[in-house]
Amino acid sequence: MPASPALALGAAAERLPAAYGTRRLWLAARDPHWLYANWDLSAEEMEEREGSAVSGHLTLRIHENAVGPAPVLEIPLARGARSWFVRVGRGGVQYIAELGCAEPGLGWQTLLTSNPVTAPPDGPAMAAETEFATIPIDVPFAAVVEQAVEAARQEESLAQALDALRDQGFADLPSAREVRAPVWTEAQERALAEVLRVDAHRRVWVSSLDVTGLIAERLGPAAEKERGGEVEQPSSPAGGFAAGEAGGISSPSGEGRALERERGFWFNVNAELVIYGATEPDAQVTIAGRAIKLRPDGSFSLRFALPDGEYELPVVARSRTGDDGRSAELQFRRHTEYRGAVGAHPQDPRLAPPHPESITSAGAGQPG
Amino acid sequence: MPGYLALILHAHLPFVRHPEHERFLEESWLYEAITETYLPLADLIERWREDRLNARLTLTLTPTLCSMLGDPLLQSRYERRLSALIELAEKEVHRTCWDAGCRRLAEAYVDRFTRLRARWHACDRNLLGVFRALQDQNRIEIVTSAATHAVLPLLRDQPAAMRGQILTARDHYRACFGRDAVGFWLPECAYAPGVEEFLREANLRWFVVDTHGLTNATPRPRYGTYAPVFTPEGLAVFGRDIESARQVWSRNEGYPGDPRYRDFYRDIGFDLDFDYVRPYLPSPDHRGFTGIKYQSITGGKGGKRCYNPADAQRAVTAQAAHFLEARERQLARLAEVMDQPPILMAPYDAELFGHWWHEGLAFLDAVVRGASDRALDFTFVTPTDYLRRHATHQVARPSPSTWGEGGHLRVWLNEENEWIQPHLRVAEQRLTALVRRYPEPGELVDRALRQAARELVLAQASDWPFILHAGTSPEYAQRRVTGHLGRFQELYDMLMAGAVNEAGLREMEAVDNLFPNLDWRHWR
Numbered sequence: 033m034p035a036s037p038a039l040a041l042g043a044a045a046e047r048l049p050a051a052y053g054t055r056r057l058w059l060a061a062r063d064p065h066w067l068y069a070n071w072d073l074s075a076e077e078m079e080e081r082e083g084s085a086v087s088g089h090l091t092l093r094i095h096e097n098a099v100g101p102a103p104v105l106e107i108p109l110a111r112g113a114r115s116w117f118v119r120v121g122r123g124g125v126q127y128i129a130e131l132g133c134a135e136p137g138l139g140w141q142t143l144l145t146s147n148p149v150t151a152p153p154d155g156p157a158m159a160a161e162t163e164f165a166t167i168p169i170d171v172p173f174a175a176v177v178e179q180a181v182e183a184a185r186q187e188e189s190l191a192q193a194l195d196a197l198r199d200q201g202f203a204d205l206p207s208a209r210e211v212r213a214p215v216w217t218e219a220q221e222r223a224l225a226e227v228l229r230v231d232a233h234r235r236v237w238v239s240s241l242d243v244t245g246l247i248a249e250r251l252g253p254a255a256e257k258e259r260g261g262e263v264e265q266p267s268s269p270a271g272g273f274a275a276g277e278a279g280g281i282s283s284p285s286g287e288g289r290a291l292e293r294e295r296g297f298w299f300n301v302n303a304e305l306v307i308y309g310a311t312e313p314d315a316q317v318t319i320a321g322r323a324i325k326l327r328p329d330g331s332f333s334l335r336f337a338l339p340d341g342e343y344e345l346p347v348v349a350r351s352r353t354g355d356d357g358r359s360a361e362l363q364f365r366r367h368t369e370y371r372g373a374v375g376a377h378p379q380d381p382r383l384a385p386p387h388p389e390s391i392t393s394a395g396a397g398q399p400g
Numbered sequence: 401m402p403g404y405l406a407l408i409l410h411a412h413l414p415f416v417r418h419p420e421h422e423r424f425l426e427e428s429w430l431y432e433a434i435t436e437t438y439l440p441l442a443d444l445i446e447r448w449r450e451d452r453l454n455a456r457l458t459l460t461l462t463p464t465l466c467s468m469l470g471d472p473l474l475q476s477r478y479e480r481r482l483s484a485l486i487e488l489a490e491k492e493v494h495r496t497c498w499d500a501g502c503r504r505l506a507e508a509y510v511d512r513f514t515r516l517r518a519r520w521h522a523c524d525r526n527l528l529g530v531f532r533a534l535q536d537q538n539r540i541e542i543v544t545s546a547a548t549h550a551v552l553p554l555l556r557d558q559p560a561a562m563r564g565q566i567l568t569a570r571d572h573y574r575a576c577f578g579r580d581a582v583g584f585w586l587p588e589c590a591y592a593p594g595v596e597e598f599l600r601e602a603n604l605r606w607f608v609v610d611t612h613g614l615t616n617a618t619p620r621p622r623y624g625t626y627a628p629v630f631t632p633e634g635l636a637v638f639g640r641d642i643e644s645a646r647q648v649w650s651r652n653e654g655y656p657g658d659p660r661y662r663d664f665y666r667d668i669g670f671d672l673d674f675d676y677v678r679p680y681l682p683s684p685d686h687r688g689f690t691g692i693k694y695q696s697i698t699g700g701k702g703g704k705r706c707y708n709p710a711d712a713q714r715a716v717t718a719q720a721a722h723f724l725e726a727r728e729r730q731l732a733r734l735a736e737v738m739d740q741p742p743i744l745m746a747p748y749d750a751e752l753f754g755h756w757w758h759e760g761l762a763f764l765d766a767v768v769r770g771a772s773d774r775a776l777d778f779t780f781v782t783p784t785d786y787l788r789r790h791a792t793h794q795v796a797r798p799s800p801s802t803w804g805e806g807g808h809l810r811v812w813l814n815e816e817n818e819w820i821q822p823h824l825r826v827a828e829q830r831l832t833a834l835v836r837r838y839p840e841p842g843e844l845v846d847r848a849l850r851q852a853a854r855e856l857v858l859a860q861a862s863d864w865p866f867i868l869h870a871g872t873s874p875e876y877a878q879r880r881v882t883g884h885l886g887r888f889q890e891l892y893d894m895l896m897a898g899a900v901n902e903a904g905l906r907e908m909e910a911v912d913n914l915f916p917n918l919d920w921r922h923w924r
Contacts, residue, residue, distance in 0.1 A: 047882045052826045061800070063808030070822050074465065115818055147557050152800040152808060153616050160619035163795045167634050169582070169605055169787040304495070304673065320497050325490070334494045343498055377671040392725060 059146035064123025070115040085133035093130040124153035307332035314352040403731035404743040411750035412462040414863035428682035437754040455768040467914035487619035501706035541782035543572040543583035553592035561828040567922040570602040589803035592788040596633040606636035613801035626742035629796040644746040656757035659699035666695040720766030751753030817865035849920040852891040859884035
């Protein structure tokens with residue numbers, strides 16, 4: 033029996049009640065082929081119902097269009113499960129879920145029935161007659177709406193409502209009947225259909241996730257491997273994702289999990305100089321000809337990256353009045369001999385190297 | 401036949417404000433975005449105005465982002481952060497004394513951050529006011545989004561919750577910008593039938609869906625994404641143009657991956673000695689981004705090359721020209737088959753420009769200036785501009801869709817984050833029950849109801865399930881969801897018992913302080 037996703041709750045959920053006992057079954061269409069069902073039964077009721085079921089567990093039934101004797105899917109649920117991802121065959125169809133079980137001598141007993149949901153369609157709708165409307169954006173919408181709401185509640189379109197209002201004396205409102213659909217030849221239709229078809233075939237999911245992926249890609253093969261491949265549909269009955277699903281981020285940085293890098297022994301070495309000293313707090317000090325800021329007590333401390341080479345570093349202090357001064361000519365030489373592969377950055381793998389996987393995300397899309 | 405290009409930048413960050421900590425890691429999301437995107441973007445639009453360029457741009461500023469930009473605590477913390485960054489950049493000028501390439505970059509960072517601080521002071525920390533003025537000068541159109549960026553299709557059968565998200569956004573926009581929003585950004589471009597009712601109530605006139613939201617509409621839209629449709633409720637719906645999206649966004653074809661561009665990930669916060677960078681890190685105990693980076697993306701094997709701004713600018717110029725040529729070709733091809741001027745709708749996350757893609761704002765600048773120099777046969781418009789010029793459109797019902805991976809709700813509803821849903825749903829129902837229970841509350845109950853609504857909307861943000869799914873800092877997202885739901889529960893218990901603990905309430909108000917005038921009656 034497949035595991036329930038609800039059993040894999042994080043620690044966070046422990047602070048919230050497992051159930052509220054509202055006795056509601058919520059059904060949502062996640063995409064054209066996956067539904068999500070969630071039910072809120074108290075622990076006692078769940079246990080009691082599971083205990084009385086012939087099979088020892090509850091069952092989720094999925095119906096097309098309306099509840100009937102023959103569901104299109106019947107899913108045996110793990111004991112204790114409170115939610116389920118359900119794969120369905122067709123997009124664009126209305127589904128209703130039923131939670132229940134078969135009880136001895138009674139047959140199927142419905143515990144809860146969900147709201148109906150319509151899964152998104154798989155593709156473009158069939159061509160149909162087109163209706164055009166004129167809705168000037170600067171016509172006070174609120175005033176129109178107030179009048180039109182009632183008409184719209186009666187399942188009329190706004191265009192129809194506008195017509196009705198116009199008949200009722202709102203002469204300034206545009207009439208949908210007066211708006212003629214633009215003249216449209218078959219040749220135009222074919223030509224545009226061709227353009228749209230090309231677009232549909234070249235469709236890609238592009239969002240901030242992809243941008244981070246794009247940038248990460250340049251980090252090299254290891255990054256590519258970790259980033260994972262293209263999006264795949266979930267394949268397990270419980271809606272489990274393919275392991276290669278693209279992880280990603282859509283927004284700025286933050287603490288992240290450390291990257292587990294698949295490499296063996298390694299070594300990075302860098303050298304920096306620290307130049308520090310002190311003088312009168314109001315003196316002017318330059319290092320390599322560049323003025324530096326002194327701390328309030330007149331002390332200073334600066335770092336210098338020291339690559340291989342020979343360097344001179346003049347340090348000069350002048351009194352505030354300019355009538356006194358001191359200087360020091362520092363000379364340095366760095367020469368490094370490496371044995372084996374020695375790099376420079378980062379300094380410590382535990383310090384979460386700058387990799388997309390180690391960066392926190394938020395929103396935005398977003399992301400946003 | 402002329403055409404139109406509508407650039408939409410969607411600026412959003414979740415509400416992250418932790419007065420209880422001196423330095424808080426996740427607050428740096430805002431600070432980085434101000435430094436790298438929001439302030440430079442405002443500057444860029446002002447330069448366009450000075451140079452009299454036609455560059456109508458649409459900018460979404462989500463209510464949570466507006467709340468943070470206007471928050472005095474976050475403003476002062478940002479200023480502290482920016483000053484620290486300047487100090488670090490000055491140290492870097494010395495440290496890179498014997499590395500000419502890095503030294504030039506360090507000097508440029510000092511210059512850049514110092515100018516940003518001057519700009520920040522010049523606007524009196526009020527970045528929101530800068531954008532408001534740009535809108536009042538007719539340079540940009542600012543649109544709003546759901547109060548806390550909730551994925552609205554998940555609220556489809558909780559109409560009060562959806563209404564609360566939308567009307568709270570409407571109210572907040574008025575308070576921030578002194579007028580009503582015309583357009584609405586659906587969080588995550590997530591559409592399902594049902595949102596129209598409340599958008600219409602809020603007097604919002606248009607929104608954007610992803611490409612398939614329009615191409616799969618019923619009946620099939622004659623012009624695909626190249627013209628909006630009206631929903632039966634009278635809202636205009638624009639569809640994302642996939643070609644212009646792909647050139648900027650795509651993993652394989654996108655511009656930001658050019659090897660000459662600055663590498664986002666190589667930051668001295670990760671590369672240099674920990675003791676040295678520690679005072680400047682977002683969180684003192686963890687390596688993180690400082691904002692100072694020296695490497696280019698480079699590509700291929702071997703080490704990274706030092707970033708060369710002149711090389712990057714050449715890439716920007718070439719890509720902007722390519723983008724404009726592609727739009728010209730696209731519009732010319734469409735002009736042959738359409739009987740009305742096509743519109744290309746190009747929405748992007750604002751933070752892409754400048755934050756993720758360092759050269760992104762220079763790219764936008766080059767696009768706008770290139771379009772002006774070349775006297776192109778298309779016009780930059782906002783969707784509202786376009787609807788003023790073209791008021792007749794096909795009536796169709798868009799298809800449920802999002803711009804997340806897979807094009808639907810998978811990012812926000814999967815094994816990692818589905819546990820949130822039942823708790824949210826109960827809280828949503830309970831808030832409505834409370835609102836009905838107290839039609840004429842006293843002052844204390846009024847405050848408690850307002851805070852309960854704040855906690856609910858904060859828990860509904862799309863950001864938390866997204867982070868849980870991406871797995872990047874799930875502990876924080878979990879804490880946020882459970883924290884807000886826990887506080888909601890406390891308030892619910894108090895209100896049901898008819899005994900509001902004023903001290904406890906005051907504490908919550910101090911921490912989750914957004915939407916000061918939130919109207920809980922929207923949840924009736």
